[in-house]
Amino acid sequence: xxEVTTIYDRFTALAKRAIVGARDAATFLGHDLIGTEHLLVxxxxxxxxxxxxxxxxxxxxxxxxxxxxxxxxxxxxxxxRGDAAVGALSTLGIDVSEIRRxxxxxxxxxxxxxxxxxxxxxxxxxxKASLEQARAVGQEEIDTEHLLLGVLATEGDPAIQVLTxxxxxxxxxxxxxxxxxxxx
Amino acid sequence: MADRQAPTALAAQATDRDPAVGxxxxxxxxxxxxxxxxxxxxxxRAEGWSWQAIAEALQVSRQSxxxxxxxRRKVTGLEKPRD
Numbered sequence: 377x378x379e380v381t382t383i384y385d386r387f388t389a390l391a392k393r394a395i396v397g398a399r400d401a402a403t404f405l406g407h408d409l410i411g412t413e414h415l416l417v418x419x420x421x422x423x424x425x426x427x428x429x430x431x432x433x434x435x436x437x438x439x440x441x442x443x444x445x446x447x448x449x450x451x452x453x454x455x456x457r458g459d460a461a462v463g464a465l466s467t468l469g470i471d472v473s474e475i476r477r478x479x480x481x482x483x484x485x486x487x488x489x490x491x492x493x494x495x496x497x498x499x500x501x502x503x504k505a506s507l508e509q510a511r512a513v514g515q516e517e518i519d520t521e522h523l524l525l526g527v528l529a530t531e532g533d534p535a536i537q538v539l540t541x542x543x544x545x546x547x548x549x550x551x552x553x554x555x556x557x558x559x560x
Numbered sequence: 561m562a563d564r565q566a567p568t569a570l571a572a573q574a575t576d577r578d579p580a581v582g583x584x585x586x587x588x589x590x591x592x593x594x595x596x597x598x599x600x601x602x603x604x605r606a607e608g609w610s611w612q613a614i615a616e617a618l619q620v621s622r623q624s625x626x627x628x629x630x631x632r633r634k635v636t637g638l639e640k641p642r643d
Contacts, residue, residue: 381588384631442569464588467581483603490595 406455412535424520458491
């Protein structure tokens with residue numbers, strides 16, 4: 377019996393896949409944080425209502441990925457694969473590469489990952505907003521469309537700026553997702 | 561990088577008066593702690609430890625350790641559903 381549930385227990389398989397995609401996008405770009413832009417990329421490359429709506433509004437995955445990367449780089453998001461995190465620990469005399477070497481020897485290669493990209497504050501808020509979206513329409517599970525609405529919930533969020541730069545009408549996109557949500 | 565510095569230089573940085581330096585070190589220590597906890601909880605489960613035994617070793621409640629790790633382990637297929 378699972379007596380404890382977390383927000384991730386409510387995610388559908390597709391929503392979980394989108395989250396994994398977001399993490400992979402952050403890792404691929406050398407970013408130490410998973411932001412709403414990464415969530416958007418993860419959603420766009422995963423099957424489901426979110427990617428269907430994005431495509432219907434003219435979002436193309438390659439263009440989305442490169443515009444997101446361009447804007448994050450312009451904002452000064454470090455793409456140094458967490459060197460700063462490792463450096464901060466070395467100021468305390470902690471040798472992360474030595475820990476990794478020993479962990480690999482004891483538990484197998486890749487068992488210790490530092491730094492593991494973590495959710496940014498705005499990405500956490502987007503996930504929380506997606507839960508509220510699902511509840512607002514009386515649904516128990518969080519699917520890709522709720523996540524997309526969560527990402528689009530905060531005006532001025534970097535993910536919205538990426539879409540706007542690509543010429544996407546975000547208000548219309550939101551409306552499409554909402555109406556499909558209510559149809560389903 | 562800083563890990564080639566003499567011990568006195570390291571101690572100086574660890575007690576740097578610049579809040580940005582000190583707070584960053586605290587943040588990264590916390591992330592390191594989380595990663596080590598994950599590693600050792602996974603190892604304990606692989607060795608057949610119960611959630612109760614892991615919770616006692618970490619001096620936390622069974623509920624909090626389960627909440628923190630069981631969902632993640634299910635997503636990555638490490639944990640069978642219904643545990």
